[in-house]
Amino acid sequence: SKSKGNVVDPNDVVDEYGADVLRTYVLFMGDYEKAAPWSKSSVKGCKRFIDRVWALQDILTEGDEYSKELESAFHKTIKKVSEDIEGMKFNTAIAALMTLLNDIYNKGSINNAELKTFVTLLNPFAPHVTEEIWAAQNYGGMLANGHWVDYDEAKCVDDEIEIVAQINGKVRAKLMIPAEIESAEAIELAKKDPAIAAAIEGKNVVKELYVKGRLVNIVVK
Incomplete structure (x- = not known):
């Protein structure tokens, strides 16, 4: 009251x-x-x-x-x-x-x-x-x-989107990419990121995956 x-x-x-x-x-x-x-x-x-x-x-x-x-x-x-x-x-x-x-x-x-x-x-x-x-x-x-x-x-609709780039399932970087980018191009852009490039240098790339609008995952040994 x-x-x-x-x-x-x-x-x-x-x-x-x-x-x-x-x-x-x-x-x-x-x-x-x-x-x-x-x-x-x-x-x-x-x-x-x-x-x-x-x-x-x-x-x-x-x-x-x-x-x-x-x-x-x-x-x-x-x-x-x-x-x-x-x-x-x-x-x-x-x-x-x-x-x-x-x-x-x-x-x-x-x-x-x-x-x-x-x-x-x-x-x-x-x-x-x-x-x-x-x-x-x-x-x-x-x-x-x-x-x-x-x-x-x-x-x-966004022209660009933010995705994460992973190495063996662990996030190593975030990057902006065109929203309608093809899978191969997205993976190549991720590889050019300094953190990703350093993480895969000298290693054997076993698998590469792009989940549209979300992430790139690179499996290395």
């Missing part, structure tokens, strides 16, 4: 952090159908997230298409958030947006096309700040009345 101090008054949270932070935290704190403990530190984390979203306007540039560096990340996030909203997996949808936000800041800039998409995806969770950004940038109309964003399935 409130008299015992073991409940949280949402009005207090709104007064201190704002309605968007409360909404985002409640939807992010765990599985929508399960109970989860209240964490003030996590509320503060959502406040930092919303503040960073607002600050995207400080690194905004011109551009009506996704940048090459972020194109795949945006298409993947649109797909993830769209599917998670349909499945009421709001916590993982918000987590995907947090990851995309980190990618944007790592790049150091965001263009208009990217900002429009980002705030559209975030709008169901944080409607106030996203509408304010939309209005501040003169994008026209109300964001909530606009169209949802589409994604290209082909652009949700």
